[in-house]
Amino acid sequence: MVKARTLVALMLALGGTATQAAPLEVKLGFAAPLTGPQAHYGKDMQNGVLLAIEEANAGKPKIGGKEVRFVLLSEDDQADPRSGTVVAQRLVDAGIKGMLGHFNSGTSIPASKVYAAAGIPQVSMATSPVYTEQGFKTTFRMMTSDTQQGSVLGRFVVSRLGFKNLAIIDDRTAYGQGLADQFEKAAKAAGAKIVAREFTTDKAVDFSAILTRIKPTGAQAIFYGGSEVQAAPMAKQLHQLGFRTTLISGEMVKSDGFIKLAGDAAEGVVASLAGLPLEKMPGGASYVARYEKRFGSRVETYSPYAYDGTQALIAAMKKANSVEPAKYLPQLAAIKLAGVSSGQLGYDARGDLKQGGITVYRVSKGKWEVLESLGK
Incomplete structure (x- = not known):
């Protein structure tokens, strides 16, 4: 009798488990x-x-x-x-x-x-x-957004790094061109002169013709809107052509991959990235x-x-x-969230992040080092 009750109880338990709804x-x-x-x-x-x-x-x-x-x-x-x-x-x-x-x-x-x-x-x-x-x-x-990042970086390059004559290259993608346009707008507003504006593609690897056109302009720095895939060979070719200019870019270049691809030519390159350094x-x-x-x-x-x-x-x-x-x-x-990257993540009416700080980095001795963290 006890065994029978135990068997019934077990069957009921199993049956109950089987009927529980899956998530x-x-x-x-x-x-x-x-x-x-x-x-x-x-x-x-x-x-x-x-x-x-x-x-x-x-x-x-x-x-x-x-x-x-x-x-x-x-x-x-x-x-x-x-x-x-x-x-x-x-x-x-x-x-x-x-x-x-x-x-x-x-x-x-x-x-x-x-x-x-x-x-x-x-x-x-x-x-x-x-x-x-x-x-x-x-x-x-x-x-x-590029409006936030480009405007902050454009001002920084002119007012903090002291570059007044700038050349700009972009890869004609929505990202690259958008970032370059915002950088140019802010740099001009800060008093810089844009001595050349060139474009390439996100598939290119040879920039010698573009760089040869830029060299006589006396550009103190070249801003590139695009990814590390093009920025790395561009950095190498700048060195090969004897440029004494600083290559500057956005977050798609601020990576360990860029340093690996560019090698010694990565030294001195400047890039910005949204928010604070990870640490x-x-x-x-x-x-x-x-x-x-x-x-x-x-x-x-x-x-x-x-x-x-x-x-x-x-x-x-x-x-x-x-x-x-x-x-x-x-x-x-309407979300307000304590995130990893931000103390309070939230959106404005368009869906842009309300907090838009930028950190500027430079390659020094083969590593990205913080130059400065900036607000919008």
Whole structure:
């Protein structure tokens, strides 16, 4: 009799376990270059997103009275605008509730139209001003815009570094040209003379013709709007052509990869990056420890911002008590969050980050060293 009761109790327990509802899967989209020359940027960004999602899932969150589990759907947009829109539509069709990405401005801007039409909030690494100037209510940033970064760096180069004659080159991408335009505007306002304005592409490796045209102008510094893939050979060719100028650029050049690719030619190069240095970020030390334990590698440039952007999206869902985009979108727009990169992450009416500090770095003895941290 005891055995029979025990068997019944066991069956009831097993039956009860079997009927417990599984967590509701909430699909979040991600897109970035995961192959090709910019794949390391995309992977860095993806790691930050993954860490935020895994930590959120570990807390067994409940939204709308149900336990939810966030699932990441990742796509490779190859840093190509046409691929970006294809990927965006594929993610929308897959039923994502929020979008984390894209990485490049050139892919984020055309893809944003797809997400906006579907009413899906998009938190992107895009820095081009155009991204949030389109009037969509669904666009938000992970990093400061080129307007913020270019204006701060342009003033700094003239007023702090003392360069008055400047040449500018950009790669004609939405990111590179946008950053160069903002830099030029601020540098001129600070009293600089732009002695040359040239452009290339994000596929070029030979800049000898451009640099030969610039050399007679007497440029004290050359600003380059683009990535390390072009900046590294450009730095080498500056040395080979006997330039006595400083190469200056934005956050896509502020990487260990640039130093590795440029070698000795990296010495003295100046680059800006959004926010504070990692070791001075409000949540930097803890983030580094968790990141390195999870991925077994060093934190790179973009992952802290991707982590914060993901946190903001998930926090908005929790505040709205809903994973439906139309319901949590107002909460995302009004979010106030203590992030890794910022003491208080929040957005303005356009979806730009309210806190837009910039840190300027210079390569010294083969390492990036802080020159100065600046406000907007």
